[in-house]
Amino acid sequence: MKLALYASVAVVALGASAASAREQLQIVGSSTVFPFSTTVAERFGQTGGFPTPVVESTGSGGGYKLFCAGVGENTPDITNGSRRIKDSEIDTCMANGVTPVEVKIGYDGIVVANASAAPELNLTREQLFLALSKQVVVDGALVDNPYVNWSDIDAALPNAKIEVLGPPPTSGTRDAFVELVMEEACPEAVEAISEDACGPIREDGAWIDAGENDNLMVQKVEANPAAVAIFGFSYLDQNADKIKGATIDGVKPSFEAIADGSYPVSRSLYFYIKKEHVGVVPGIAEYAAEFTSDAASGQDGYLTEKGLIPLPAEDHAKYAADAANLTPVAKAN
Numbered sequence: 001m002k003l004a005l006y007a008s009v010a011v012v013a014l015g016a017s018a019a020s021a022r023e024q025l026q027i028v029g030s031s032t033v034f035p036f037s038t039t040v041a042e043r044f045g046q047t048g049g050f051p052t053p054v055v056e057s058t059g060s061g062g063g064y065k066l067f068c069a070g071v072g073e074n075t076p077d078i079t080n081g082s083r084r085i086k087d088s089e090i091d092t093c094m095a096n097g098v099t100p101v102e103v104k105i106g107y108d109g110i111v112v113a114n115a116s117a118a119p120e121l122n123l124t125r126e127q128l129f130l131a132l133s134k135q136v137v138v139d140g141a142l143v144d145n146p147y148v149n150w151s152d153i154d155a156a157l158p159n160a161k162i163e164v165l166g167p168p169p170t171s172g173t174r175d176a177f178v179e180l181v182m183e184e185a186c187p188e189a190v191e192a193i194s195e196d197a198c199g200p201i202r203e204d205g206a207w208i209d210a211g212e213n214d215n216l217m218v219q220k221v222e223a224n225p226a227a228v229a230i231f232g233f234s235y236l237d238q239n240a241d242k243i244k245g246a247t248i249d250g251v252k253p254s255f256e257a258i259a260d261g262s263y264p265v266s267r268s269l270y271f272y273i274k275k276e277h278v279g280v281v282p283g284i285a286e287y288a289a290e291f292t293s294d295a296a297s298g299q300d301g302y303l304t305e306k307g308l309i310p311l312p313a314e315d316h317a318k319y320a321a322d323a324a325n326l327t328p329v330a331k332a333n
Helices: 003-010 016-021 034-047 060-067 087-095 127-133 172-182 186-193 214-223 233-237 255-258 286-289 302-306 313-325
Strands: 027-028 078-081 101-114 135-138 140-143 164-166 207-209 227-234 244-245 266-274
Touching: 003 164, 016 101, 027 060, 034 233, 034 286, 034 302, 060 172, 060 266, 078 101, 078 286, 101 172, 101 214, 101 233, 101 255, 101 286, 101 313, 127 172, 135 186, 164 214, 172 227, 172 266, 207 286, 214 227, 214 233, 233 244, 233 255, 233 302, 286 313, 302 313
Parallel strands: 027 078, 164 207, 164 227
Antiparallel strands: 078 266, 101 227, 101 244, 101 266, 135 140
C-alpha cells in the first residue's frame, strides 16, 4: 500500500498480527534527508537481518502529516525532517496516540544553484527577497512584485529573467528558506508597512513549485542555463559537475562554511521515530542505531561523503542516546 494513501486509511491497533502483516520499515518525509536515509537503509538491508526499509520523499510537512495520523501498520514508522517538528504537529501526534522521538542527524545548507555554464551568481539575502517576495515596497507603497529580470533589482546582476525552481509549501526546505532568507532579510520598509508581507513567495510565475524531486530540479537547471534552483547542499555536492552554487552574502556554499556557521542559509536535519511501533515492527531500533552510529553520521561517517555536515561529537552522542532510550520529543515552547 502506498504511503501517500496512509492519511485516508483506517488506523488499526498494532499488535502481533500487525507485526506479521508488515515486516519492512516504512519511512517518509524530507527530500533533503531522503538521500541520507536511503543510504542508511541500503546499508542496513545489506548488513543486518532485516529487509531494506522503504523510503519515500514526501516533503517534511507531508511526512509529519502521515507520521502523526495515528498508530498502525498503515502508518509510517519514521519520518525525516529538514526542519524541526512544530509544536502543533506534536499536539496532533499526541492526540492520535503517537509519541515522536527526535533525532538530530546533522546540518545542511540551502543553496541557490544554476548550471555550470551559466554566469556566476553573487547574491545577498535582501536581493533574493526582492526577487522572490510576493510584495515589495516601491515609492513608499507595498505593491505586487514588479521585478522581471535580476538586473531590475541590481544592475550588477545578470540581465536575465527571474526563473526560480523551488520546493513546494509542504517542504522543510521551503520553510527554512522563508525563515532564513525571506523573513531574515525582509527590508525595514516592508516590515514597517506589514510584517505579514515578509514571508509569502510570489505566485506570478517567477517562482515555480518544482515538487519534492530535487534530482529533477538538477536536470531542469542543467538543461536551462537561465534558471536557478533552490535545494539542499547535498544535491549540489553530488552534482558539482553539472551545477554550481551562488555566493550568498559573500560566502560560497561549502562543507566547511556550513559546518562553521559562516554560510548564512543553513539548517538542522532530523528524523523522528514512532515510539509505539518500536518492538512491534521489526528493525526500527536497529535502523536508528545504524543512522546514529559514528560510522554513519559521525565526524568521518559515510554520510559525509553524501554531503551531510555532522554534528559536534557531544551533540551526536546526545541524540544517539535519545534514539536508543526512545526519549520523547520536547516542545519548543
